[in-house]
Amino acid sequence: MKRRSFLTGAAALAAMAVAGCGSKESGSPSAAASIDANTSATLTLAYWDKNQTPTVQANIKSFNAKYPKIKIQTNLTSYADYWTKMKTQAQGGELPDVMWMNGPNIQLYASNNMLEPLDSITSQGVDWKNYPDALVTLYTYDGKHYGVPKDYDTIGVFYNKDLFKQAGVEEPKADWTWDDFHDKAKKISDWGKSKGIYGCATTINGDGQGTYYNTIAQAGGYVIKDGKSGYDDPKSIEGLQCWADWIKDGSVASAKIVTDTKPDVMFENGKSAMFWSGDWMASQLAADLKGKEDKFGVIDLPKKEKKGTIIHGLAWAVSQKSKNKAAAIALAAHMSSKEAHEVEAKNGTAIPAFNDTQDAWVKAFPKWNMQLFIDAANDYAVTYPVSKNTDVWANKEADILVPAFDGSTTVKAAAKQMADFMNAELAKEK
Structure with a gap:
């Protein structure tokens, strides 16, 4: 972002x-x-x-x-x-x-x-x-x-060791999977529900670089290839569906929540145990958490079909x-x-x-x-997925995909809508 x-x-x-x-x-x-x-x-x-x-x-x-x-x-x-x-x-x-x-x-x-x-x-x-x-x-x-x-x-997962310990959940380990991430996030969200604590809060309100671009790649899908959108590819849909599933059961904070309170603020204030983000956050987090750095950690992204980071x-x-x-x-x-x-x-x-x-x-x-x-x-x-006029379609992602993440429409329908819009715009670039 x-x-x-x-x-x-x-x-x-x-x-x-x-x-x-x-x-x-x-x-x-x-x-x-x-x-x-x-x-x-x-x-x-x-x-x-x-x-x-x-x-x-x-x-x-x-x-x-x-x-x-x-x-x-x-x-x-x-x-x-x-x-x-x-x-x-x-x-x-x-x-x-x-x-x-x-x-x-x-x-x-x-x-x-x-x-x-x-x-x-x-x-x-x-x-x-x-x-x-x-x-x-x-x-x-x-x-x-x-x-x-x-x-x-590139993208990784920052995490709060104290929240993992308090929730009785084992810290993540290298080569963890989507299932591992989901299990840990769900357990922490269930434990912290009364305290307003989520297993994960991240920029799911439209930041593909930090979130769904990565899961699309991990599932074996793609955003753009050979001048065509990959949003309606079954593997890409799988890389989008996971966020809808994680948000639905409360494992990950919804787009509305992270729009009202930025996920880095939630993470620093102990309201989320995990935060998907890029290395650019390291300087801010190190400064804001000075003296408490050893209570936090960072790990590579969980994998699905394969590892992948934008x-x-x-x-x-x-x-x-x-x-x-x-x-x-x-x-x-x-x-x-x-x-x-x-x-x-x-x-x-x-x-x-x-x-x-x-x-x-x-x-x-x-x-x-x-x-x-x-x-x-x-x-x-x-x-990172780009075309001759990247922003004309990338700026539509939040409008089309966020409603699917929050359950207002299906991921499959949103993915098709995004692919159709994107292909129409890509055709104008030729």
Whole structure:
């Protein structure tokens, strides 16, 4: 949920298409060639998380140690305003030279000729094998790379050891199953009913990344494949039905409950024993639960047919219309280096995408087994589902699926409605 942008659907796509109506050719082959140390240029770099400013500034400093005459102007915008501003800049052909890009938007910007293909960035030392395959795939469109992975997130289950103990329920163990999760959640909910305590409260009110995208994958289903929706696939329906079943018997708090009180608040206040969420919650939970960290734990997601977790993350992208494209690509390459990712790890706000640079991030949370998020990315991660205009169908998920989770309609009917809507929108992208 934290990673999703909310553009204005088809209208945004149309506006982008107008802005990108020029040549579809990428920049000149020499654009990615190594630049001279004395190159002079001014570049803009856009990002949205002020907590990562120290990382951004540190990596700009090391870049300037190599290229002292390249001036970097940073553009920090709140996440709420970032994509609105990007759309306006895209329409005017004035995107930042280098920018953060996310999964839901990569195909929209790439397909409308806003981003520079970065396959030739390998000449500057970038090797795609240094990043999780699923994340590299996420930023690949029409056979070309349009973003170099910066950081990533996978999903796990945070849990309250004290509530498990008080309810007389054994703590979860690695390789647990849906049945194990359901049994534990149900027992804790039954025990805590009079106290308003649930076995699990999570973002089931529309956050597929943290909830049903994962169970769909674990059941062997899919959200999108080959330009078609997978919502009406029997395995995908199974991955949705489990949430309706868990909510129906009280094992998991309903969408209404977690809309009224955020699930992280419920978890921190002892009103839920488990919380499905991404590694991005670690910093907040560690800060809010300071001094009590050993009373909490984290474990990998339960499995069904197989293990599965959605992987998403950010990437560095370059504007195709940059007036200093060679310098911009050099900056993106530097921000994607092992050196830059090691700084990212020390920052502690996100898992760096460069393989084998995550130790510092893991060690920032010594009380918890944070390695599981990295193992998940390397071993069984599933790429975040996207299309050219992701938000036009993703923003309908809550409207269509939540009523099924809460029992107002059947999961099968909602899945068919979602698939029909999605396929109609996907057809417009062709």
